[in-house]
Amino acid sequence: MPAHETFYEVMRRHGVTRRSFLKFCSLTAAGLGLGPEFAGKIAHALETKPRTPVVWLHGLECTCCTESFIRSGNPLAGDVILSMISLDYDDTIMAAAGHQAEEILEQTIEKYDGQFILACEGNPPLNEDGMYCIQAGRPYVEKLRHMADHCKAIIAWGSCASWGCVQAARPNPTQAVPIHKVILDKPIVKVPGCPPIAEVMTGVITYMLAFDRLPPLDRQGRPAMFYGQRLHDKCYRRPHFDAGQFVEKFDDEGARKGYCLYKVGCKGPTTYNACSTVEWNGGLSWPVKSGHGCLGCAEDNFWDKGSFYSPVTNLGVTGNVESTANTIGGAIAGAAAIGVAAHAVASGIAKASGKKSKPTEEVSNG
Amino acid sequence: MATSRVATGNDGYTGNVYVFEVPVRVWHWIHALAITALAITGYLIANPLTSVSGEASDSFLMGNIRLIHFSAAMVFAVGLFVRFYWAIVGNRYAKGLLIVPVWRGQYWSRLWHEVLMYSFLTRKVAKYRGHNPLAQLAMWLFNVVLALFMVCTGFALYSQGTGAGSWADRWFGWVFVIEPSSQAVRMWHLLGMWLMVFFIIIHIYMVIRAEFMSRQNGTSVMIDGIRRFKDDGPRDPQ
Numbered sequence A: 001m002p003a004h005e006t007f008y009e010v011m012r013r014h015g016v017t018r019r020s021f022l023k024f025c026s027l028t029a030a031g032l033g034l035g036p037e038f039a040g041k042i043a044h045a046l047e048t049k050p051r052t053p054v055v056w057l058h059g060l061e062c063t064c065c066t067e068s069f070i071r072s073g074n075p076l077a078g079d080v081i082l083s084m085i086s087l088d089y090d091d092t093i094m095a096a097a098g099h100q101a102e103e104i105l106e107q108t109i110e111k112y113d114g115q116f117i118l119a120c121e122g123n124p125p126l127n128e129d130g131m132y133c134i135q136a137g138r139p140y141v142e143k144l145r146h147m148a149d150h151c152k153a154i155i156a157w158g159s160c161a162s163w164g165c166v167q168a169a170r171p172n173p174t175q176a177v178p179i180h181k182v183i184l185d186k187p188i189v190k191v192p193g194c195p196p197i198a199e200v201m202t203g204v205i206t207y208m209l210a211f212d213r214l215p216p217l218d219r220q221g222r223p224a225m226f227y228g229q230r231l232h233d234k235c236y237r238r239p240h241f242d243a244g245q246f247v248e249k250f251d252d253e254g255a256r257k258g259y260c261l262y263k264v265g266c267k268g269p270t271t272y273n274a275c276s277t278v279e280w281n282g283g284l285s286w287p288v289k290s291g292h293g294c295l296g297c298a299e300d301n302f303w304d305k306g307s308f309y310s311p312v313t314n315l316g317v318t319g320n321v322e323s324t325a326n327t328i329g330g331a332i333a334g335a336a337a338i339g340v341a342a343h344a345v346a347s348g349i350a351k352a353s354g355k356k357s358k359p360t361e362e363v364s365n366g
Numbered sequence B: 001m002a003t004s005r006v007a008t009g010n011d012g013y014t015g016n017v018y019v020f021e022v023p024v025r026v027w028h029w030i031h032a033l034a035i036t037a038l039a040i041t042g043y044l045i046a047n048p049l050t051s052v053s054g055e056a057s058d059s060f061l062m063g064n065i066r067l068i069h070f071s072a073a074m075v076f077a078v079g080l081f082v083r084f085y086w087a088i089v090g091n092r093y094a095k096g097l098l099i100v101p102v103w104r105g106q107y108w109s110r111l112w113h114e115v116l117m118y119s120f121l122t123r124k125v126a127k128y129r130g131h132n133p134l135a136q137l138a139m140w141l142f143n144v145v146l147a148l149f150m151v152c153t154g155f156a157l158y159s160q161g162t163g164a165g166s167w168a169d170r171w172f173g174w175v176f177v178i179e180p181s182s183q184a185v186r187m188w189h190l191l192g193m194w195l196m197v198f199f200i201i202i203h204i205y206m207v208i209r210a211e212f213m214s215r216q217n218g219t220s221v222m223i224d225g226i227r228r229f230k231d232d233g234p235r236d237p238q
Ligand code: HEM
Pocket: A269, A311, A312, B035, B038, B039, B041, B042, B043, B045, B046, B047, B066, B069, B070, B073, B074, B076, B077, B150, B151, B153, B154, B155, B157, B158, B159, B186, B187, B189, B190, B192, B193, B196
């Protein structure tokens, strides 16, 4: 094996035909929202650039990101990308195991110091010195820090790595934290979602490999081409939202007519993801299309932003999960109304009882 | 200065005094109307009305509610900044909203006096040409601090519709750096509405109460700008 093969050489070695390779390039360009001329650019880059290794680590997670990834709607994309990345380290799909597998990490550092991409699925727990996630006898957070020290850039797969997700939900006993809380000195691309959409994942990784740079990111560090708009902005039920036509209950007339799911808790208006455009399972469907509101799975802290079934959600200021802005605010405003009424009565009594010794007279004596 | 005021007692605190200039009064009523529209439409965004039937293309109920919210929001935000400008160029009573004289010991003793007075712990009532110290603090908290909070969170939410790179995003997108979850920003914005309602209930009560219980006029000072004192007694009761 030559020391610095190109991606194209690797793919050919894995049995990908040139025709498939070119198809893959145009699919990817289209998926990234780039013009047709970019298909050629991607092909050229993959043919000429030495392969960038990808090390795929797993912290506290459920592997749904990997599951999503390997089920890319376009099998070709999945195959091609898998052939590109499985070469290095991914403990779910690699052939090696045990010491052999861990050795690969050190070899990658030796050979490609500062050049490989670190793809992180899941996140590190920090409590008890990281003992809640042990790999090869060491806390995962140490492995993560060690690999991050030598990588070029990090991809934070899924809501776990991007935001924390379920293991970081209150009360977060293991103190799980997203990658950007631990690694402060490397560029991080957040690809949130629980899991992220397969096409989004393959698109992001291909972009980084082909162009050798980070995709354009939004303020939160997410690739702008997939996370630039809310589901609500591109939802096909949006006309019903604007008209004021809502599903009130999941079995009502509105539900049958496909009205907007806002009142039964759809978080589309506050969720940045590509579900309403790219959709799931190769464009088959997505939650709103199947009649259920979005849970906001790609958003920071979405587990603690319940209920999933109401537009007004818990504020998280008290321990009580039922305390929403409406209950707290309603209580504050209600207290003001009651207080004002009581004060008015008391003022009336005070005024009546003070009639004889007028306050103004008392005052002018003073 | 302070001693001479106590000695002569009622300097400038008798008869009629012109305090709130036209811009302050006009702003007050525009501001009150805008907040009322914002609170009602905002409530309806958080808790939408019962579904309308028929074709989606035949109605635009939620769209109109949001349109009114955003239009009132522009009035509210621009009004706020015009009012701040007037605090700089206007008379001393125009500055009260923005500048609470917390560095003056007298401010705190008068504030304490108002607390006692409203708690029925003293019967002595003081006179003020501008706002009383308690009202002034509340106006600053709710109509400067909270109002700016509503503008920042509101326009940040607005920027989600106008999109990345839009003016709203460039000016207010930083809100999502502090709180990345836009659902959380929405909920804080909603809580802000309830706090505004809290202020409005108490404010209107206090104004009406002042009509009957204080030594000066209430509502009319915000209509013709003239403070009318009901007696010639000294400003601070001893
Ligand atoms: C006193 C001032 C204001 C009050 C009382 C108020 C109240 C509210 C309330 C209660 C909501 C519903 C929250 C929810 O559950 O989603 C809301 C939503 C919203 N407000 Fe305000 N608001 C105020 C000022 C503003 C300003 C200055 C803006 C700036 C444009 C603004 C923009 C918005 C936006 C964009 C939404 C979300 C609407 C949607 O996505 O459909 N608000 N407001």
